[in-house]
Amino acid sequence: MPELPEVEALALDLRGRLRDRAITQVHVAAFSALKTFDPPLQALEGTLVDDVSRHGKFLDIDASGLHLVIHLARAGWIRWREEVPTLPPRAGSKSGLALRVVLDDGSGLDVTEAGTKKGLAAYVVRRPEDVPGIASLGPDPLGDDFTVDVLRQILADAGRAQVKGVLRHQGTIAGIGNAYSDEVLHAARMSPFKPASSMTDEESQTLYDAIRSVIGDAVDRSRGLAASELKGEKKSRLAVHGQTGKPCPVCGDTVREVSFTDSSLQYCPTCQTGGKPLADRRMSRLLK
Structure with missing residues (x-):
């Protein structure tokens, strides 16, 4: 299971790849992974990525005021693609793909989950605190307020x-x-x-x-x-x-x-x- 150090490193890596790039398409291959409906997932299309950060074990992609928040659960992971396939992924595919984000230069990322026990979760929200798991987080163990x-x-x-x-x-x-x-x-x-x-x-x-x-x-x-x-x-x-x-x-x-x-x-x-x-x-x- 990805924990704080891995999610922190993922946020840093993705920040360098995504910042100032436009999101052109977002595809859901596992509908059970998407936990919100307002704003709709398509609202991310055409936005510009401002930052990528972390809240506990949640990954937060901030795009023009909207937030794509991802919790990788036990068996989730992020896979970077220099070139994303032109055909959208098929829903229910056995590849383990849950979500795909496509950028304006043809690159993008796949959010995947291995195994049969599915726990990966994706949220599109206006504020990170709109995700219940983030709103209830305790102090960050590396934060100044954790004494x-x-x-x-x-x-x-x-x-x-x-x-x-x-x-x-x-x-x-x-x-x-x-x-x-x-x-x-x-x-x-x-x-x-x-x-x-x-x-x-x-x-x-x-x-x-x-x-x-x-x-x-x-x-x-x-x-x-x-x-x-x-x-x-x-x-x-x-x-x-x-x-x-x-x-x-x-x-x-x-x-x-x-x-x-x-x-x-x-x-x-x-x-x-x-x-x-x-x-x-x-x-x-x-x-x-």
């Missing part, structure tokens, strides 16, 4: 909720998903099952520092990369997420996994849980 005191209040308000779930909740902190929450907790040497409100001031500071460094370093590494390079860069740098059975790069212990109905987490017992394996609570609802 250690803000994090302490978030943890206190979360009560006994597990810290892994708190990090992933977009209404609490924007942009951190399953992969980077694993990486943050590994860097902080903290159990994913630790109750949020049980943290001392020192532990809160440690977690805050891990969030800023892990997410900030990932953004720095991704900056300037083309969309086609981002997935590989992310996977090559993960210490524990997706590394089940491999040695921890810090201590050498075996990375372990806890599986749930629709996701899993990875952690290092030595670094994070005092050497004790966590129970594999497959039916837990706490980390959704």
Whole structure:
């Protein structure tokens, strides 16, 4: 799933490609992906792209006062085309294409989604805040307003909720998903099952520092990369997420996994849980 660093890099890459170009056509190949009807999708045609930015994990293409907002969900991605096919895509195609944006020079981008479980969403709105998911976002972990005191209040308000779930909740902190929450907790040497409100001031500071460094370093590494390079860069740098059975790069212990109905987490017992394996609570609802 694309998270804050990848979406930030996509926004930067697309900003350089799209800014000051006119959108000539927008095609929908998966009608379930389009979540709005007013303004209509065709209102984007003839607009000039002013900027491309990010809100949490939402990508925002600002075009003459309208906003094409895209949430890539679990398996969505952006593919740049130097030359877009002249024939419009067929609706319901098995190619995974959801949306195509064509520019005035014949280039454009394809918004795709792999797999059968569809969650990708596209919105055409007058303000980004008109998208419910953006309106309810928590603070950006790299923003100036995200301070250690803000994090302490978030943890206190979360009560006994597990810290892994708190990090992933977009209404609490924007942009951190399953992969980077694993990486943050590994860097902080903290159990994913630790109750949020049980943290001392020192532990809160440690977690805050891990969030800023892990997410900030990932953004720095991704900056300037083309969309086609981002997935590989992310996977090559993960210490524990997706590394089940491999040695921890810090201590050498075996990375372990806890599986749930629709996701899993990875952690290092030595670094994070005092050497004790966590129970594999497959039916837990706490980390959704």
